[in-house]
Amino acid sequence: MSRAPLRDFSHSLPMALLRAREAVMSRFRPMLRAHGVTEQQWRVLRALEDSGEIEISRLAERSFILMPSLSRILRNLEGRDLITRRAAAADQRRVLAAISPKGRELVGEVAPHSEANYAAIAEAAGEDNIAQLYGLLDQVTKSLEPPSKD
Amino acid sequence: MSRAPLRDFSHSLPMALLRAREAVMSRFRPMLRAHGVTEQQWRVLRALEDSGEIEISRLAERSFILMPSLSRILRNLEGRDLITRRAAAADQRRVLAAISPKGRELVGEVAPHSEANYAAIAEAAGEDNIAQLYGLLDQVTKSLEPPSKD
DNA sequence: GCCGTATAATTAACAAGTTAAATAATTCAG
């Protein structure tokens, strides 16, 4: 009864998701910063190592970063020789990005710390809770996504 | 077994939280935009209506926005006469913010749309799932937050 | 082969996130 005027402000779903994300990321950011990369730059490097050379558009999907942001991030990473970019032979509009040896080296240095953080988080929050959370997030996300026009 | 080299990239908790948040917010942003406010500006206005005149440090906590961002947002909202700011009488360092009549009017216009969106989201994702998600998010968030130094 | 249209990526412009530094007012030791 009485969800009267407006939802109790502090209990909005976007806020709850933001808070949870922040609780997790605050354990990662200092470590990433110490290695000279932002959260998003790390996502891109990890995605590139996973995928090999890949179109920018697909990289955007995988790293969940919008194209304009990604464009700037790639410019930055390219300037630091952590990645390479080249036009696709078949279609000059398309750009292919790949991680460089130097980028791979960086990932190799950071990855163990990242894994250690994940482990610490899993322990602090409880593996079961994390697993359940994954499932629920996935389910809710899918149910809210508009029918993709593939 | 074999969570071998690095966690499968697409299944990181921060990404899952980001994706879920985006799935929710993408249903709000266009509506907020149509009323001339960003997501964060809306959070601030809602929080101010909830709390009445309030110190901006506390406003930052409640709206979950860092002080430097909040400072800019308040400058913007004040410039549009949606809020007021004044120094506290007792301690001139402290600034008190309050929603203005014009701000209240805006909230009154937007709130019904916001509520309608929440309802649509709850229906699409299932009330039970949402409730369960809230609970888990809260639990995980709390377990990860460092022991606050109150 | 040429023209309009569609597609991939980048740029532009403004808002916000993040960390550090600067400003300003208060408190407290001496």
Added chain:
DNA sequence: CTGAATTATTTAACTTGTTAATTATACGGC
């Protein structure tokens, strides 16, 4: 009562998010 340390807020500098516009290439009809 003065000045060093503390506290609240803002500013600075850089990065990213968000929407719209622009650029460059490809494609399809003629």
